[in-house]
Amino acid sequence: xxxxxxxxxxxxxxxxxxxxxxxxxxxxxxxxxxxxxxxxxxxxxxxxxxxxxxxxxxxxxxxxxxxxxxxxxxxxxxxxxxxxxxxxxxxxxxxxxxxxxxxxxxxxxxxxxxxxxxxxxxxxxxxxxxxxxxxxxxxxxxxxxxxxxxxxxxxxxxxxxxxxxxxxxxxxxxxxxxxxxxxxx
Numbered sequence: 001x002x003x004x005x006x007x008x009x010x011x012x013x014x015x016x017x018x019x020x021x022x023x024x025x026x027x028x029x030x031x032x033x034x035x036x037x038x039x040x041x042x043x044x045x046x047x048x049x050x051x052x053x054x055x056x057x058x059x060x061x062x063x064x065x066x067x068x069x070x071x072x073x074x075x076x077x078x079x080x081x082x083x084x085x086x087x088x089x090x091x092x093x094x095x096x097x098x099x100x101x102x103x104x105x106x107x108x109x110x111x112x113x114x115x116x117x118x119x120x121x122x123x124x125x126x127x128x129x130x131x132x133x134x135x136x137x138x139x140x141x142x143x144x145x146x147x148x149x150x151x152x153x154x155x156x157x158x159x160x161x162x163x164x165x166x167x168x169x170x171x172x173x174x175x176x177x178x179x180x181x182x183x184x185x
Contacts, residue, residue, distance in 0.1 A: 003142065006134035007057060008122045010141050014049045015114045021045065022107050031095035039094070039103065043086050044150040046110065050079045051148035052141040060137055061121065064128040071121060078113040085109060 003013050021042040028035040058072035065071060085106040092099045125134070 007137035010138045036094040048145040048148040052144035056140040
């Protein structure tokens with residue numbers, strides 16, 4: 001599955017990439033720098049994905065689905081739990097005994113969220129939205145991921161207006177930090 005197309009294809013492709021990163025982390029030697037680097041990549045992908053969903057997908061859920069507010073609020077709460085786990089993992093060495101425990105918790109949370117989105121939310125959106133709307137949302141999600149922060153911000157406000165204000169600057173700062181972190185390795 002390749003990136004592009006409608007929002008459902010785009011986000012499902014992200015989900016498969018995240019699954020692959022979790023698998024690669026599990027195959028990496030415990031405590032190794034590779035395991036830490038893969039976890040950092042996973043963090044970047046999950047944060048970018050979450051920001052894009054919160055900025056474009058969940059507002060569409062609120063507009064188009066019956067009980068959309070309740071559904072979107074639940075998905076955003078899922079993101080909050082994932083962001084807390086990512087933040088806890090961020091400062092830990094891969095050799096830290098808590099690292100593997102937090103990683104297992106993270107995978108459990110992410111897999112439950114993905115399963116819920118793919119079996120319920122995406123199916124409902126496909127019925128409720130015109131194909132052109134889903135394509136437009138796919139374009140917006142791809143654009144948002146390019147500008148999104150790459151670090152977890154569990155205390156950042158969830159309101160779209162606050163996110164829209166914070167994201168470009170935060171994303172730029174995160175990408176600069178990522179660039180210099182890679183140069184130092």
